[in-house]
Amino acid sequence: MSFAPQSILVTGGAGFIGSNFIHSFLAGNPGSQVTNLDVLTYAGNLNNLRTLENNPAYSFVRGDIGDATLVAQLLTERKVDAVVHFAAESHVDRSISGPEIFVRTNVLGTQVLLEESRKHWQSGVVNDFRFLQISTDEVYGSLGESGFFTEETPLAPNSPYSASKAGADMLVRAYHETYGMPTLNTRCSNNYGPFHFPEKLIPLLIHNIINRKPLPVYGDGKNVRDWLHVNDHAAAVEVVLKTAAPGSIYNIGGNNEWFNIDIVNLVCDLLDERLGRSSGENRTLITFVKDRPGHDRRYAIDASRLKRDLGWEPAYTFERGIAETIEWYLSHQEWVAEVTSGSYREYYTQQYGGAA
Ligand code: NAD
Numbered sequence: 001m002s003f004a005p006q007s008i009l010v011t012g013g014a015g016f017i018g019s020n021f022i023h024s025f026l027a028g029n030p031g032s033q034v035t036n037l038d039v040l041t042y043a044g045n046l047n048n049l050r051t052l053e054n055n056p057a058y059s060f061v062r063g064d065i066g067d068a069t070l071v072a073q074l075l076t077e078r079k080v081d082a083v084v085h086f087a088a089e090s091h092v093d094r095s096i097s098g099p100e101i102f103v104r105t106n107v108l109g110t111q112v113l114l115e116e117s118r119k120h121w122q123s124g125v126v127n128d129f130r131f132l133q134i135s136t137d138e139v140y141g142s143l144g145e146s147g148f149f150t151e152e153t154p155l156a157p158n159s160p161y162s163a164s165k166a167g168a169d170m171l172v173r174a175y176h177e178t179y180g181m182p183t184l185n186t187r188c189s190n191n192y193g194p195f196h197f198p199e200k201l202i203p204l205l206i207h208n209i210i211n212r213k214p215l216p217v218y219g220d221g222k223n224v225r226d227w228l229h230v231n232d233h234a235a236a237v238e239v240v241l242k243t244a245a246p247g248s249i250y251n252i253g254g255n256n257e258w259f260n261i262d263i264v265n266l267v268c269d270l271l272d273e274r275l276g277r278s279s280g281e282n283r284t285l286i287t288f289v290k291d292r293p294g295h296d297r298r299y300a301i302d303a304s305r306l307k308r309d310l311g312w313e314p315a316y317t318f319e320r321g322i323a324e325t326i327e328w329y330l331s332h333q334e335w336v337a338e339v340t341s342g343s344y345r346e347y348y349t350q351q352y353g354g355a356a
């Protein structure tokens with residue numbers, strides 16, 4: 001089965017993974033149109049897409065996925081034949097201190113997007129249609145020392161963030177089962193790479209090391225995450241969109257498990273060398289801090305279904321990916337300063353309207 005979308009609505013395309021996806025999709029699919037619908041929260045930054053500003057295949061609309069009128073208008077006017085839904089509140093720590101917005105965006109926002117997509121698909125404005133829900137391995141909860149998450153692992157989310165993503169996944173499932181809507185669902189492990197907001201572990205480490213700030217390690221540092229380069233995630237999303245059977249779910253992961261403390265030590269050592277600091281100097285910045293409440297111990301993805309059915313495999317080794325990511329942050333310190341100061345938000349409000 002092969003599906004060739006002509007007009008894609010990407011939600012949350014100004015965020016980390018969405019912006020990387022838009023770059024790679026447009027580069028590989030000349031002739032397709034991409035509309036980026038993003039409300040520009042603290043995590044959205046149009047500088048991630050600056051090189052596309054004059055590309056006629058790309059357009060940006062500032063708006064909320066929960067705005068049914070706007071979503072319906074975009075779907076109809078642009079004859080959208082695929083929705084690739086990245087928009088979300090995505091940071092676990094923020095979901096612990098303020099869960100409400102996570103339910104509003106991730107659950108209710110997804111429901112609005114699904115409902116307007118259902119009406120659009122049933123109206124027959126386009127011949128074929130897909131709704132791709134971008135989800136996370138966190139919906140499966142936490143693993144012990146062995147084993148992997150498969151697509152059959154029961155959902156057991158532990159944080160308000162993962163609970164809201166699991167809720168959205170269940171709605172996607174229900175729209176397929178109830179209405180026969182051609183939905184797809186991917187669940188990926190931890191991403192790293194360019195344009196990653198520096199509240200997440202890897203960009204936070206790089207940024208703090210450059211600036212000789214403390215490196216907070218939660219708990220004993222022995223939690224395990226399974227890291228995948230964002231370009232590999234983007235490639236997997238494209239393969240699923242074009243070739244997966246409607247109703248299917250695919251795990252995405254790179255079989256690349258690390259204890260947090262080992263990642264911290266690695267980034268310290270690579271930056272000792274890169275910044276000409278003495279061996280072990282950056283490790284002195286490591287500071288063990290109070291653990292995250294409900295902190296999932298281990299994630300590990302079994303992505304064999306994706307490899308077997310659709311032929312996807314990661315292209316990046318971790319050695320290459322982490323080295324390139326460090327170089328990217330070293331050469332984009334202005335980007336980091338900008339996204340952490342929030343000064344760009346007023347400018348966007350003048351350009352595109354909406355709340356600052
Ligand atoms: P991000 O926080 O960097 O970006 C989220 C984007 O969504 C931002 O541009 C933000 O402005 C936008 N947004 C938020 N609320 C919105 C709303 N109501 N309407 C329109 N736009 C809105 O997130 P990310 O890390 O790029 O994650 C993207 C998706 O991938 C999320 O759904 C997340 O659950 C999933 N995911 C992330 C990872 C990861 O490691 N970062 C791994 C697996 C899955």
Ligand code: DAU
Nearest residue numbers: 090091092136137138189190199200201216217218223260
């Ligand atoms: O697994 C996929 C998920 O990965 C995505 O669904 C989420 O959107 C994304 O944020 C990410 O969630 P994590 O909680 O795993 O990522 P984070 O970068 O916040 O933390 C990674 C690990 O590092 C986790 O075990 C917590 C720990 N950590 C994090 C920070 C920010 C620290 O020890 N210190 C820190 O300062």
